[in-house]
Amino acid sequence: MKLTAMIAILGACVLGCAHQAARADNVFYDDIADGNISDWTLSSSLAYLNNASSNYSIGFRSTATATKSLSTVGLSRVTVSVLLASTSLEASDKCYAEISTNGGSSWATLFSIGDGQDDNVFRLGTAAPTGADNNANIKLRFRAATGASGDYCFGDDIQVSGNDAYDTDGFATLPGSGAVTRTALTYSGLMTGTGNGNRIDFSAYALPINGAPATNTFQGRLTLQNTATNGGFTELKDTYNYTGSADTTRKHLPAFDFDFVQTGSHLIPTQRESIASTHPEWEYILLPGRVWNENTDNGYSRAALPFALQQKNANCTHNGVLTFLFKNDGSVSKVAYQIGAETCLYFKVDMWGLLSASYTPSSVSGAATLISDYQNEVNNRLPSKQLEEITLDYPLINAAKMAAPNTTDPKHISVVGFIKDGVHYTHRNRNLG
Numbered sequence: 001m002k003l004t005a006m007i008a009i010l011g012a013c014v015l016g017c018a019h020q021a022a023r024a025d026n027v028f029y030d031d032i033a034d035g036n037i038s039d040w041t042l043s044s045s046l047a048y049l050n051n052a053s054s055n056y057s058i059g060f061r062s063t064a065t066a067t068k069s070l071s072t073v074g075l076s077r078v079t080v081s082v083l084l085a086s087t088s089l090e091a092s093d094k095c096y097a098e099i100s101t102n103g104g105s106s107w108a109t110l111f112s113i114g115d116g117q118d119d120n121v122f123r124l125g126t127a128a129p130t131g132a133d134n135n136a137n138i139k140l141r142f143r144a145a146t147g148a149s150g151d152y153c154f155g156d157d158i159q160v161s162g163n164d165a166y167d168t169d170g171f172a173t174l175p176g177s178g179a180v181t182r183t184a185l186t187y188s189g190l191m192t193g194t195g196n197g198n199r200i201d202f203s204a205y206a207l208p209i210n211g212a213p214a215t216n217t218f219q220g221r222l223t224l225q226n227t228a229t230n231g232g233f234t235e236l237k238d239t240y241n242y243t244g245s246a247d248t249t250r251k252h253l254p255a256f257d258f259d260f261v262q263t264g265s266h267l268i269p270t271q272r273e274s275i276a277s278t279h280p281e282w283e284y285i286l287l288p289g290r291v292w293n294e295n296t297d298n299g300y301s302r303a304a305l306p307f308a309l310q311q312k313n314a315n316c317t318h319n320g321v322l323t324f325l326f327k328n329d330g331s332v333s334k335v336a337y338q339i340g341a342e343t344c345l346y347f348k349v350d351m352w353g354l355l356s357a358s359y360t361p362s363s364v365s366g367a368a369t370l371i372s373d374y375q376n377e378v379n380n381r382l383p384s385k386q387l388e389e390i391t392l393d394y395p396l397i398n399a400a401k402m403a404a405p406n407t408t409d410p411k412h413i414s415v416v417g418f419i420k421d422g423v424h425y426t427h428r429n430r431n432l433g
Contacts, residue, residue, distance in 0.1 A: 027078070028070045028160040032056040041067040046144070050154055052120075057085070057156035060095075060144045066155070067104070071136045073209060075162030078132040080110055080140070081388035082125050085154040089118035093146040095153030100139040101131035107141065113153075122156060124400040126388040133162065161386045174265050178212030178295040187297050190325050190333035190354075196232040197336055197354035205304050205321040205338065207265075211292030216301035216328045217262050218291060220361040224256035224335055231337075231353030239346035251351070253309070253337070254279035258286060259364050260305075263371040266378075267291050267303050270364060274310050282309040285317070288374060300325035300333065309339065309351075316344035324357060332359035387416065387427030394420070403427045 035056045037049050043065040050059035058066045072078050082097040089095075094114045098107040111125020132138060142155040184204035189197075233251040235243055243250055254277040259270040269286035277283050289305035304323040310316070320339030326332045339351040364370075391399045402425075403416055416427045 027072055027075060027162055028068075028158070030068075030158045032058060032156055037066070039068065043067075046149060047142070052154075055156075057083075057154045058142055060142050060153050060155065061146055061151055062144055062149045063146075064144050066142045068140045068158070069103075070138050070140070070160065071209075072132055072138055072160065072162055073134055073136050075209075076133045077128065078135075078160060078162035079126060079128045079386065079389050079392065080132070081127075081157070081159045081386070082111055082140075083122040083156040084111060084113045084125060085120055085122040085156075086113055086118040087120045087152045089115045089146060089151050090148075091115050093118075093151050094144075095155075096141075096143040096145065097125060097155060097158075098141045098143055099127075099129045099132065100141070101129065101135055101137065103137040104139045107143075110140075118151075120154075122154070124388065124403075126391050126399065128389075128392055159386070159388065161389075174207075174211050174213045174292055176208070176210035176212045176292070178210065178293050180208045180210050180294040180296070182208075182294065182296065185323055185336055187300070187325065187333075190323075190336060193334060193336075193354050195354065196230060197352060199232070199234075199338060199340070199350055199352050202321060202338065202340065205323050205336075207290045207292055207304065208294070211265075211290075211294065211302075214262070214265060214291040214293055214301040215299070216291075216326060218267055218301075218303060218326055218359075218361075219261050219364055219367065220330075220359060221257065221259050222324075222332075222335075223358045223360070224253070225356040225358070227253040227255055227355060230355055231351060234350045235348075236350070237346065237348040242347055243349075249279065250281045253351075253353070254282050254284060256284070258284075259362075261364050261367045261370055262291055263375065265291050266374070267305060268370055268374050269305070270366075270370060279312075281312055283312055284308070285310055289321075297325055300327055300331070307337075311344070311347075316342065316347060318342040318344065318349065318351070320351065326359050328361065330359050330361050332357050382419065382422060382424040384424040384426055387418070387425045390418070390420065390425045393423075399427075 033056060035049060037058055046062050046064035047060040047066045050057045060066055084095050084097060086095045094112050096112045097110045099110050100107050108129060110127045113123055144153045184200045231252050261268050267289045272286055275284045285308040287306040289303060291301055291303045293301050302325055304321055306321050309318045318339050319341045320337055322335050322337035324333050324335040335355050335357045337353055342348055387403055388399050390397050402418060418425045
């Protein structure tokens with residue numbers, strides 16, 4: 001997929017895990033895969049959207065710059081990784097990735113390449129910039145220092161990660177105030193939206209940095225309506241011609257009618273394994289998610305749950321997230337869902353929708369044991385970091401080679417992970433087809 005997908009099958013960590021060991025989360029990620037750089041500030045026409053070999057990146061040459069503002073408030077041990085490539089450089093030419101921690105008043109180099117590295121091959125640079133933690137005034141910048149406009153620089157796969165404040169919530173609280181600015185999956189959109197909704201960046205489903213403690217507690221049954229007929233679908237690859245222009249059951253979710261319990265800011269399904277269904281093609285895998293408050297949700301709490309559709313009698317797994325608003329009295333919004341990544345070579349699709357739902361509050365059998373087991377599980381997870389950080393911890397290890405192991409078709413590798421000295425270093429492929 002070319003969406004900025006967080007892979008749901010990896011567990012509730014896509015929504016912000018809370019556990020005793022520190023874990024890195026993406027603050028910002030842009031692989032330019034959708035061909036949109038409207039949120040970057042370009043200094044001139046010499047900074048532009050590049051589309052070489054159908055792989056988008058930011059092109060910049062001569063003295064051009066491309067700048068992006070972001071915040072790392074609430075985050076520690078912030079790291080930044082970027083890819084740089086170039087062509088036709090001369091001896092004094094350089095392509096830079098830079099960071100400012102004071103809103104652009106001064107800049108520090110994150111990574112640079114020069115003459116002799118101008119073979120149009122992307123190289124990975126990773127840094128842990130001084131002053132980047134808990135900072136609302138971060139700016140990232142690509143800058144060319146090539147002199148001639150015929151010397152080309154390219155930037156791609158910009159990732160900022162850090163240990164977020166939710167790593168210490170102890171299953172009890174969240175540190176945010178609820179002051180969240182939201183343009184997608186808004187209160188009105190979830191309560192009164194019509195149609196199937198739209199494909200959006202997955203960040204809209206995630207627990208935001210300023211999410212506040214939930215004032216409602218979910219325990220009971222969530223049921224989705226009209227799963228067999230509603231929902232959007234786009235096919236990207238279908239080797240065995242599973243679907244065509246006509247509507248089929250493969251384009252829709254199975255029936256959804258499951259129990260959940262909440263502990264602190266965590267929402268736990270009572271069934272987490274592959275769940276048998278009467279649907280011809282799909283079975284659910286449900287995973288724990290998160291619950292929080294936003295000030296503009298009018299007293300409702302907001303939940304987000306990662307889930308997956310597993311192809312029956314096969315290993316193909318299509319990963320997504322759903323989200324909804326709820327109250328203790330059983331009031332519930334519509335449920336928005338989106339699937340945008342998969343572990344499937346031969347069938348690649350996006351699915352999304354906005355479904356009516358019902359919430360039936362009730363006492364769930366075995367809730368106390370379920371909560372205790374889940375808390376023990378989370379508290380005993382290995383600490384994890386982005387794979388790019390392994391170069392910071394072990395300078396002799398080449399993270400780029402670990403991220404792209406020798407294979408005849410590397411773009412179809414979804415995730416790569418390594419355990420080193422009790423730390424799980426993870427990497428997802430930014431160039432999934």
